[in-house]
Amino acid sequence: MTLPLTLSPDVAKARADGTAIVALESTIITHGMPYPQNVETARRVEAEVRASGATPATIAVMDGTIHIGLTDAQLETLAKATNVAKLSRADLAACLATGGIGATTVAATMICAHLAGIAVFATGGIGGVHKGAQESFDISADLHELAATPVTVVAAGAKAILDLPKTLEVLETLGVPVIAHGQPAFPAFWSRDSGLAAPLRLDDPAQIAAAHAMRARLGLPGGQLVANPIPVEAEIPAATLAPLIAQAQAEADAHGITGKGVTPFLLQRLFELTEGNSLSANIALVLNNARVAARIAQHLLG
Numbered sequence: 280m281t282l283p284l285t286l287s288p289d290v291a292k293a294r295a296d297g298t299a300i301v302a303l304e305s306t307i308i309t310h311g312m313p314y315p316q317n318v319e320t321a322r323r324v325e326a327e328v329r330a331s332g333a334t335p336a337t338i339a340v341m342d343g344t345i346h347i348g349l350t351d352a353q354l355e356t357l358a359k360a361t362n363v364a365k366l367s368r369a370d371l372a373a374c375l376a377t378g379g380i381g382a383t384t385v386a387a388t389m390i391c392a393h394l395a396g397i398a399v400f401a402t403g404g405i406g407g408v409h410k411g412a413q414e415s416f417d418i419s420a421d422l423h424e425l426a427a428t429p430v431t432v433v434a435a436g437a438k439a440i441l442d443l444p445k446t447l448e449v450l451e452t453l454g455v456p457v458i459a460h461g462q463p464a465f466p467a468f469w470s471r472d473s474g475l476a477a478p479l480r481l482d483d484p485a486q487i488a489a490a491h492a493m494r495a496r497l498g499l500p501g502g503q504l505v506a507n508p509i510p511v512e513a514e515i516p517a518a519t520l521a522p523l524i525a526q527a528q529a530e531a532d533a534h535g536i537t538g539k540g541v542t543p544f545l546l547q548r549l550f551e552l553t554e555g556n557s558l559s560a561n562i563a564l565v566l567n568n569a570r571v572a573a574r575i576a577q578h579l580l581g
Contacts, residue, residue, distance in 0.1 A: 287348025331573030407446030513563035
């Protein structure tokens with residue numbers, strides 16, 4: 280059966296030439312930033328991947344097809360679109376079957392990247408265990424996807440709005456390698472240090488690529504999480520963020536916001552409470568992750 284995949288001209292050329300490709304998600308465009316900052320950021324991230332020696336493949340669902348790589352016109356269309364579905368493993372197939380438009384989360388991007396033969400994916404931060412999950416059972420599908428789909432994901436840790444100790448515990452239980460890059464501490468998205476040690480540390484992209492390849496040789500399922508801290512000059516200290524996150528979470532609870540609505544609400548409130556600094560930090564960390572992902576992808580070719 281033919282897969283509903285369409286490669287952009289740039290991605291198709293990279294595939295034919297045997298050069299490095301880095302997958303990019305699309306929810307950062309549709310659910311993470313306002314227009315026009317969303318499309319401007321998407322273009323900057325793609326340019327960073329190219330400048331680092333790889334071809335970017337931003338992934339989204341349009342007209343019943345998984346697009347692996349978007350043209351500039353498609354990026355613009357997606358950035359302006361309304362009522363875009365936020366796709367994870369559970370709803371990817373339904374969106375495709377009904378011809379809808381959808382942006383891919385970490386989980387869905389991993390699935391689509393793997394279908395397209397792309398082994399490295401750069402994002403901002405993964406989802407994880409939400410605070411109060413012992414009552415709500417609100418745990419991101421990203422964690423199980425990391426345990427199931429063989430894609431190396433470069434992120435600035437997990438989003439700081441989450442319960443990070445529980446997130447690391449779940450990743451350990453699922454057998455997902457969590458590899459800190461450039462430091463021993465597990466980063467917390469906008470902050471370099473969550474106060475938690477990462478289980479593994481590899482500073483050389485070649486070693487990270489070798490670990491990815493070795494997992495395949497051993498027949499181990501799932502991918503790797505590369506926890507790449509935000510650049511020093513762009514970080515917001517955890518002590519500054521903690522009370523703001525608590526305030527935003529309390530407001531979400533008061534408004535009865537649950538499920539997929541929680542993360543966008545919290546990110547928007549933190550943008551407001553930090554007077555835009557959280558968005559600037561978000562852009563800086565995604566660009567940094569794109570650079571590291573491109574280097575890993577190049578080493579995987581060897």
